[in-house]
Structure formats: structure tokens, C-alpha cells
Amino acid sequence: MKITDITSHPLRCKIDQSFAYSQKWLEHRSALLVKVETDEGVSGWGECFCHDAWPALVALIDRVYKPLVIGQDPLAREVIWSLLYNWTRDYGQKGLTTAAISGIDIALWDIAGKVAGLPVSKLLGGNFTSRVEAYATGLYLTQRAIEDPMALQEEAVAYAEEGFKGIKMKVGFGLAADVRNVKLVRQAVGDSIKLMVDANHAYPPSVSIRLAQHLEHLGVFWFEEPVIPEDLDGYCEVRQATTVPIAGGEAEFTRYGFLQLLSRRCVDVVQPDLCICGGISEAKKIAALASAFGTQLVPHVWGTGIAIAAALHFIASLSSEPPSLNSEPSMLELDRTENAIRDGSSVGQLAAVDGYVAVPKGPGLGIDIDETFLEKYKVF
Ligand SMILES: [Mg+2]
Numbered sequence: 001m002k003i004t005d006i007t008s009h010p011l012r013c014k015i016d017q018s019f020a021y022s023q024k025w026l027e028h029r030s031a032l033l034v035k036v037e038t039d040e041g042v043s044g045w046g047e048c049f050c051h052d053a054w055p056a057l058v059a060l061i062d063r064v065y066k067p068l069v070i071g072q073d074p075l076a077r078e079v080i081w082s083l084l085y086n087w088t089r090d091y092g093q094k095g096l097t098t099a100a101i102s103g104i105d106i107a108l109w110d111i112a113g114k115v116a117g118l119p120v121s122k123l124l125g126g127n128f129t130s131r132v133e134a135y136a137t138g139l140y141l142t143q144r145a146i147e148d149p150m151a152l153q154e155e156a157v158a159y160a161e162e163g164f165k166g167i168k169m170k171v172g173f174g175l176a177a178d179v180r181n182v183k184l185v186r187q188a189v190g191d192s193i194k195l196m197v198d199a200n201h202a203y204p205p206s207v208s209i210r211l212a213q214h215l216e217h218l219g220v221f222w223f224e225e226p227v228i229p230e231d232l233d234g235y236c237e238v239r240q241a242t243t244v245p246i247a248g249g250e251a252e253f254t255r256y257g258f259l260q261l262l263s264r265r266c267v268d269v270v271q272p273d274l275c276i277c278g279g280i281s282e283a284k285k286i287a288a289l290a291s292a293f294g295t296q297l298v299p300h301v302w303g304t305g306i307a308i309a310a311a312l313h314f315i316a317s318l319s320s321e322p323p324s325l326n327s328e329p330s331m332l333e334l335d336r337t338e339n340a341i342r343d344g345s346s347v348g349q350l351a352a353v354d355g356y357v358a359v360p361k362g363p364g365l366g367i368d369i370d371e372t373f374l375e376k377y378k379v380f
Pocket residue numbers: 198200224225250300
């Protein structure tokens with residue numbers, strides 16, 4: 001069996017209501033999907049986490065990695081991963097390169113599952129669970145929430161009423177606004193909901209520590225990306241100054257990066273994104289590291305059905321860390337913001353029911369990609 005082609009599918013759609021996290025306002029959503037085809041008619045889909053950086057990724061995939069991969073055995077995932085990573089290692093250990101490799105790697109897992117007639121979760125070693133607890137990611141800054149912060153309460157209550165047992169909201173808009181907003185959401189949803197906050201590295205350690213002191217009184221489940229991802233000492237300062245668990249890792253890459261984050265005890269919850277950390281192959285190695293350090297792994301997910309399905313299979317194959325009768329399970333991050341590409345690209349059962357999403361049972365990722373639908377949003 002040989003790989004015959006790789007196609008990049010850059011997609012973009014407008015959104016009706018712009019929203020912001022601590023770094024920028026978003027007016028549209030983008031995605032970069034990758035299709036790998038073989039000489040036996042089996043094909044697989046992967047996804048790269050890239051926001052608007054897709055032109056660079058398309059060039060990397062089409063002009064740098066594709067010539068290396070054509071003719072290779074698609075089942076030789078580790079061989080292909082090493083070939084690609086080493087090809088650009090000296091000038092591309094993190095970021096766009098690992099995003100491109102991730103997209104290709106996820107597609108190869110999809111192919112492997114289809115060839116074996118097994119879901120990816122089985123190839124990863126089997127399912128600890130047939131359904132994964134999902135938490136709702138939303139509560140971004142909107143014009144409406146600026147005019148009336150009570151809008152956050154309405155949104156949070158809607159998630160709780162849908163059955164989500166966990167909700168993640170954005171902070172990083174100034175200490176006073178953050179404390180007010182988290183208080184409002186906590187009041188609205190009550191104490192039984194897991195409430196996570198995400199600063200997207202908006203603050204220096206000193207401000208993060210002051211915010212964390214307030215979050216302690218609001219029963220926050222974790223405080224995500226308090227400081228810039230490069231500042232591992234800053235992570236440790238914040239973590240040592242608060243009892244609120246610290247989460248991070250969506251802007252970290254490969255086993256080499258995560259070894260630093262874990263061994264220096266920067267985080268309580270580690271969050272690799274399968275679509276940029278190096279794919280499922282690399283996430284498996286990161287999970288082994290997290291297990292060795294007794295650290296919980298909850299992947300970051302902010303993509304289409306491919307990213308969600310890949311995360312579901314991966315999470316289902318994770319043991320709780322550390323294992324116990326009362327371990328906190330890993331969870332699926334389910335982005336609830338407006339994204340027509342995410343909602344329409346895959347035909348499959350990826351919706352949350354009572355706060356859980358079933359792990360697809362079909363071969364590979366277990367979802368069908370609607371290529372006709374993709375045409376509507378294709379950039380070229
Ligand atoms: Mg985040």
C-alpha cells in the first residue's frame with residue numbers, strides 16, 4: 001500500500017457576531033483539512049490547528065512534506081513522523097511545522113483504522129470509556145457582553161441547561177472585569193458546575209497570582225494559560241502561589257516541549273492540541289509523559305469534526321491520572337462558538353447528549369467528510 005496524494009483544504013467562513021479572547025477579535029473562522037490518498041482507494045482526513053496561518057501551512061504540506069510522503073507506506077506512521085520532523089527539525093521544532101505534521105499524522109491514523117476495520121481508539125489500545133464527558137467552551141467577549149455583562153449569565157445557564165457539567169469562560173480583559181465576570185457566571189450556574197477560566201496568556205505572573213487569589217474563592221476548576229507559554233518559571237510562580245489548579249499546553253509542541261512543562265511541574269492539567277502538538281502519534285507520547293508525572297491530560301480542541309473525532313478517540317484511550325476510584329476523567333473540549341465549517345463538515349454523531357459525546361465506533365476516525373459542503377468554504 002502506498003500514499004499517492006496529499007491535498008490541503010483551506011477553509012474560511014464569516015461569522016455573524018464577532019467575539020474576542022484576550023488576544024484578538026475574530027470576524028471569521030478558518031480551518032485547514034488534509035486528505036491523504038492511497039493506491040488502494042482508502043483515504044484519510046486530518047486537520048491542522050492554524051487560525052489564519054493556513055497559507056504557510058499549505059506551502060509546507062504541498063511543497064515540503066508531500067514530496068517526502070508520496071510513495072510511502074501509509075501504515076508506517078512512526079517512520080513518516082520521524083522523516084517529516086527530522087526534515088525540518090533544525091529550523092522548525094514547534095508551531096507551523098508540527099501543525100502540518102499533525103494534519104498528515106491524523107489522516108494516517110484514519111487510514112490505519114479503515115484498513116484494519118477498527119476505530120482509532122482500538123488502535124490506540126482500547127477504550128476506557130465509550131462516551132467522553134464534554135465541557136462547553138464559550139463565554140467569549142462580545143459587544144453584547146461589553147454593554148451588558150449579564151449576557152454572560154444567560155449564555156452560561158444555557159450550557160448548564162443543555163447538560164454540560166463543565167463550562168470554560170474567557171478572562172484576560174483586566175483584573176476587575178475578570179473577577180466581576182467570573183462571579184456573575186458562578187452565581188448563574190451554581191456551585192455544582194465545573195467552571196474553568198482561560199486567560200490565553202494575557203498576564204504577567206504578578207497579575208495572574210492576584211487573579212488566582214480571587215478565583216480561589218469562586219471554586220474555579222482550573223486557570224488556563226495564565227502567562228505566556230515561553231515563561232515556564234512564570235507558570236511555576238503562579239502555580240506555587242495558588243490552590244487553583246493551573247492548566248496549559250495548547251501552545252506547546254511535541255514530547256520535547258511537554259517534557260519541560262511536565263518535569264518542571266508547571267501545570268496541574270496538561271493540554272496538548274492533537275492538531276498542532278504533532279498529531280495522534282505524538283500526543284500518545286505526551287500522554288505517556290503526563291502519566292509518568294501523574295498529571296491529568298485534557299486535550300485542547302478548537303477545530304472541525306476531524307479535530308473533535310481525533311480527540312474523542314484519544315481521550316477514550318487515556319487512563320485517569322493518577323488512577324483512583326475518584327479520579328477526575330479527562331474531558332472533551334467542545335467549542336460552542338459560531339463555526340459553520342465545524343458544524344457542517346462532518347457527517348457523524350459528535351453532538352453532546354447530557355454533557356457526554358459518544359466515541360465514534362466506525363473504522364478510522366469514524367466520521368464521513370462532506371466534500372460537497374467543504375466546497376462552499378474553500379479559499380482556493
Ligand atoms: Mg485555551
